[in-house]
Amino acid sequence: MFNNLIPALIITPALFAILGFLFSKRAAFFGIAFGLIFFSESLLLLYGVATKSPWAYHFGGWQAPLGIAFAPLRFGSSILGVSAFVMLLTFIYARFSLQESQRALFYPLSTFLALGLVVVYLSQDIFTIYVGLEIIGLCAVGLSALQKSPKALHASLVYLFSTLVASGFYLLGVVIIYAKYGLLNISALIPVIQEELPTLVAFGFMVVAFLLKTAVFPLSFWLANAHANAPTPVSALLSALVIKATFYLMYLFAATLFIFEYELSYFLAFLGVGAIFYGGIKAYLSSDLKLLIAYSTISQVGYLLLIFAFIDEHTDPSMAFNAMAFALFSHTLAKSGFFLAAGVVVHIAQTKEISALQGYASITPVSVFAIALSAVSLIGLPPSLGFVSKWYYLQSAYLSESWFFLFAIIGGGILSAAYLFKLLILFLEHPLEEGHLLRREKSHTTLEWTAFTLSFLSVFLAFFSNSIIAFMG
Amino acid sequence: MLFIITGVALFVLGLLGVIVHKEFLRKLISLNVFTSGIFLIFVSTTTREDIADPIVIALVLTGLVVTLGASAFAMMLIRAYAKESIKESDNV
Amino acid sequence: MRNKTFHSLLYFLAFWLFVGLSFILTNINTLDSSMHTKLFEAMPHSGVTHEVTAVLLNFRALDTLLEVGVILLSLIAIHALEPNFRYTPLSFENTITNTFVAILFPLIALYAFYILYSGSYQSGGAFSASALLAGGIIILRLVKPRSFFVPKELILRFLYVSGLFYFVCVGMISLFFGSFLEYRDYIASFYIISIESVLMLSLGAILSAYFINAVQRVKP
Numbered sequence: 017m018f019n020n021l022i023p024a025l026i027i028t029p030a031l032f033a034i035l036g037f038l039f040s041k042r043a044a045f046f047g048i049a050f051g052l053i054f055f056s057e058s059l060l061l062l063y064g065v066a067t068k069s070p071w072a073y074h075f076g077g078w079q080a081p082l083g084i085a086f087a088p089l090r091f092g093s094s095i096l097g098v099s100a101f102v103m104l105l106t107f108i109y110a111r112f113s114l115q116e117s118q119r120a121l122f123y124p125l126s127t128f129l130a131l132g133l134v135v136v137y138l139s140q141d142i143f144t145i146y147v148g149l150e151i152i153g154l155c156a157v158g159l160s161a162l163q164k165s166p167k168a169l170h171a172s173l174v175y176l177f178s179t180l181v182a183s184g185f186y187l188l189g190v191v192i193i194y195a196k197y198g199l200l201n202i203s204a205l206i207p208v209i210q211e212e213l214p215t216l217v218a219f220g221f222m223v224v225a226f227l228l229k230t231a232v233f234p235l236s237f238w239l240a241n242a243h244a245n246a247p248t249p250v251s252a253l254l255s256a257l258v259i260k261a262t263f264y265l266m267y268l269f270a271a272t273l274f275i276f277e278y279e280l281s282y283f284l285a286f287l288g289v290g291a292i293f294y295g296g297i298k299a300y301l302s303s304d305l306k307l308l309i310a311y312s313t314i315s316q317v318g319y320l321l322l323i324f325a326f327i328d329e330h331t332d333p334s335m336a337f338n339a340m341a342f343a344l345f346s347h348t349l350a351k352s353g354f355f356l357a358a359g360v361v362v363h364i365a366q367t368k369e370i371s372a373l374q375g376y377a378s379i380t381p382v383s384v385f386a387i388a389l390s391a392v393s394l395i396g397l398p399p400s401l402g403f404v405s406k407w408y409y410l411q412s413a414y415l416s417e418s419w420f421f422l423f424a425i426i427g428g429g430i431l432s433a434a435y436l437f438k439l440l441i442l443f444l445e446h447p448l449e450e451g452h453l454l455r456r457e458k459s460h461t462t463l464e465w466t467a468f469t470l471s472f473l474s475v476f477l478a479f480f481s482n483s484i485i486a487f488m489g
Numbered sequence: 490m491l492f493i494i495t496g497v498a499l500f501v502l503g504l505l506g507v508i509v510h511k512e513f514l515r516k517l518i519s520l521n522v523f524t525s526g527i528f529l530i531f532v533s534t535t536t537r538e539d540i541a542d543p544i545v546i547a548l549v550l551t552g553l554v555v556t557l558g559a560s561a562f563a564m565m566l567i568r569a570y571a572k573e574s575i576k577e578s579d580n581v
Numbered sequence: 582m583r584n585k586t587f588h589s590l591l592y593f594l595a596f597w598l599f600v601g602l603s604f605i606l607t608n609i610n611t612l613d614s615s616m617h618t619k620l621f622e623a624m625p626h627s628g629v630t631h632e633v634t635a636v637l638l639n640f641r642a643l644d645t646l647l648e649v650g651v652i653l654l655s656l657i658a659i660h661a662l663e664p665n666f667r668y669t670p671l672s673f674e675n676t677i678t679n680t681f682v683a684i685l686f687p688l689i690a691l692y693a694f695y696i697l698y699s700g701s702y703q704s705g706g707a708f709s710a711s712a713l714l715a716g717g718i719i720i721l722r723l724v725k726p727r728s729f730f731v732p733k734e735l736i737l738r739f740l741y742v743s744g745l746f747y748f749v750c751v752g753m754i755s756l757f758f759g760s761f762l763e764y765r766d767y768i769a770s771f772y773i774i775s776i777e778s779v780l781m782l783s784l785g786a787i788l789s790a791y792f793i794n795a796v797q798r799v800k801p
Contacts, residue, residue: 034749154651553708
């Protein structure tokens with residue numbers, strides 16, 4: 017039964033994307049129905065992964081080296097599950113926040129995005145992953161181009177070229193590996209792969225591709241404008257799901273295929289520290305609410321990369337892995353909740369200028385509460401998923417006596433507290449004018465509560481951190 | 490051998506073009522040169538005794554079609570951007 | 582000035598990238614490809630005699646399915662931009678071009694079918710055929726923009742999605758007998774030919790739509 021889940025996870029997005037495109041008047045209906053089915057399928061998959069021994073699915077019945085194999089791993093399937101949940105809530109949000117013409121294309125495109133995510137999180141075949149990456153990249157750019165201002169289109173173009181160049185780099189890595197070993201399957205490659213110059217060059221190209229697609233500083237130039245200028249549900253999908261997919265690949269390849277030089281993995285961790293501070297400072301300086309959130313994404317991606325500082329350490333590597341996994345989950349939930357809540361605030365205020373948002377806690381209390389909860393998780397205050405992540409990172413840094421990273425983690429936390437509290441204090445002050453209450457619409461209640469659910473979970477799930485750790489093994 | 494070097498040259502030139510050029514249309518053309526370089530490298534490094542590897546040909550065909558879709562979309566996005574910026578400068 | 586130094590640095594780096602990559606790639610020594618040997622072992626069960634077609638539509642059919650998805654998805658993404666375009670059609674309509682098209686288009690269509698069918702034993706197949714077909718449609722569209730018959734939007738959309746839809750349906754049927762897109766030996770060639778035919782039509786429609794969307798006048 018669980019065996020057929022994997023083709024089901026391919027069939028469902030393909031069919032619903034087709035349906036949503038064909039009957040564009042009913043696109044929202046098909047989209048939300050897809051979100052429900054997709055989420056329940058990914059839950060079933062999680063259940064299967066937890067109870068069954070690891071298995072692989074061979075498409076077309078052809079065994080691995082020739083055919084394409086998919087293998088659900090614990091980490092990948094849990095990210096897929098969280099992604100499916102975020103997608104479902106964002107789909108509900110989009111039903112009420114986008115205009116009808118945008119909705120007709122938002123749903124088919126993001127359903128295709130789900131297809132790409134399934135491929136990336138489950139596939140064992142490096143070429144199929146390439147096709148999956150292209151699906152994700154094109155969907156992401158298509159979605160961000162739903163906003164038709166010159167600024168947004170320019171940002172989408174920069175995004176498109178970055179993602180296509182990155183795909184090219186990844187493809188070149190695949191080419192070199194195939195030319196060298198004649199294999200495309202990850203588990204078939206593991207026993208034969210050796211530390212040789214061509215292999216290392218291939219890995220180098222792949223790492224650059226992933227860094228560019230995950231928007232790691234200094235290759236993060238495309239992210240801020242693309243995320244800040246897209247329609248709100250799109251921003252949430254892009255920052256919560258899209259960049260995680262390539263980070264997951266980087267982690268997966270590093271854990272299975274890559275032969276890492278100690279220095280190189282340290283270099284990646286230093287890039288992470290650079291990202292934490294660059295993103296934090298830019299976020300503090302920005303006067304545009306959505307730009308602030310986008311820069312905070314750049315900063316949070318840095319925390320994910322810190323795992324490479326501890327990947328070769330003598331200390332328990334599972335601790336750093338837990339830290340990274342929690343950073344990933346916390347950012348996925350908190351950032352999507354943050355973007356969706358900010359969307360409500362921006363919609364009521366009709367402006368993205370932060371200084372004009374004074375006193376919004378009395379106008380839209382639920383969204384501001386959601387933003388506060390997200391902030392708790394992003395800063396890493398207890399009790400939240402972000403706190404669990406930072407706690408594990410601090411422990412690994414302390415045990416391995418890497419004081420530089422210890423201070424970087426603490427400093428990054430203080431920096432994010434600085435820009436998030438600045439925002440929250442502004443929200444809690446007296447409103448500038450009273451007329452805003454009139455701009456509240458009925459649909460805003462649904463929007464607020466979807467955002468709140470995501471932000472709340474980013475805090476609340478911390479109480480289940482032990483079972484999450486037990487599940488990840 | 491000659492094909493590999495040509496492929497690498499196309500790859501590097503295309504990459505350079507994407508980075509250096511300011512106009513998006515030029516960037517797009519450079520990008521196509523870049524990917525053609527990769528496909529040429531792919532076929533030429535795996536050809537043994539003048540017989541190309543059928544798996545590679547299939548993969549390259551897949552890659553080509555994907556690139557085609559991406560280029561078509563990029564082209565329309567460039568046009569949309571040009572159109573919108575002209576509209577905005579007219580308004581100003 | 583800063584730009585200039587930046588550029589010369591880039592050119593310098595690019596040169597060394599070129600030298601280094603050429604050196605590495607020309608000296609690459611391949612291990613025996615087990616994929617390659619497996620491919621020739623599996624060929625008798627593939628339903629076709631040409632290896633490339635067998636890889637594309639049987640051994641690695643999922644890649645092809647996803648790739649059809651990419652083509653459809655770029656079309657949807659282009660639709661997302663469409664309201665921006667309003668152009669008057671170019672016209673090359675006169676006796677010479679009309680006669681030319683009247684002869685050429687059926688020939689192109691016929692040749693596309695030949696390429697499609699020949700894919701099972703030599704190079705060719707759905708993608709080359711659909712590119713040809715799309716080329717024919719585009720020529721037709723360029724020469725006779727006014728009398729060019731465009732079906733209703735919904736019918737067109739059915740045509741666009743038919744390739745992916747049929748592919749997924751074949752996959753679902755195959756689930757009853759084995760795994761996704763697994764064909765029995767005796768029926769494999771039927772499935773492959775039928776998928777290729779549907780793909781040719783729908784990809785031909787999509788590829789020509791890429792072009793036609795860019796030049797057609799959108800009704801206000």
